[in-house]
Amino acid sequence: MLANNGFAILALAYYGYEDLPKDMEELHLEYFEEAVNYMLKHPVVKGPGIGVLGHSKGGDLCISMASFLKGITAIVTINGSIANVATTVRYKDITIPPLGINVNRVKIDQNGIFDIIDVLNNPLEGPDRQSLIPLEKAEGRFLFIVGMDDRNWKSEFFANEAAKRLQAHGKDKPGIICYPEAGHYIEPPYTPLCPTSVHFLVGKTVVWGGEPRAHAAAQVDAWKQIQDFFHETLNDRKSKL
16 A cells, blocks of 8 residues: 555565565564665665564564664554564674563453453563663654554553653654554554454464554554655655565
8 A cells, every 4th residue: 555655665574484484483684684775776766765664563673673774764663562572683693582471461351362461571671671672773763653452562651662762862752643442453544453363472362452433543544644754754755665
């Protein structure tokens, strides 16, 4: 859909496809760096920078890319974390471990559906600070799209902490758009709400959150906000990775 609106697009697979690793046990940013450089050199990409867009785990991957790689000037994360989640991320001699979890904090309702919002440890405390992504190193601008009823993890908390960290390091305050009663899967407009499904990593049915009407309205508005942000930060019609 972004391509239909004038952006040069690369949807990048990073596991479970052809010769890529079958899982996300360990991710190397050098692979993503190749993709960034490919886009920067592509004849239809005006440059000098590109944008990245990610949802959930893809959100913290985008933050990692922007923190360590050159050429990224716009970052949109949809219900993403500011800590590295679920996998080890490596770049050159740098290793970011995954944020710790406590499965004892899972809640299970009468239908056997898991609520995992409290499972992740606080990345601001103790050894879990090692999982924080140094987003203050990023050269680009940030936009955080937040569903306030996200039951996957605490997206609003992550966005607010990102703002504090960026401003503490003299960076611009990021854009944060919060949508009441919107759940985890904020997708393109008119996509049906996914209230529950099997979580790839958990292996169980989990609740994602969201009230249908409010979530639908959030998807329509977020789509416009994302396009406007990319047009503004990438100087009109440029690119998105």
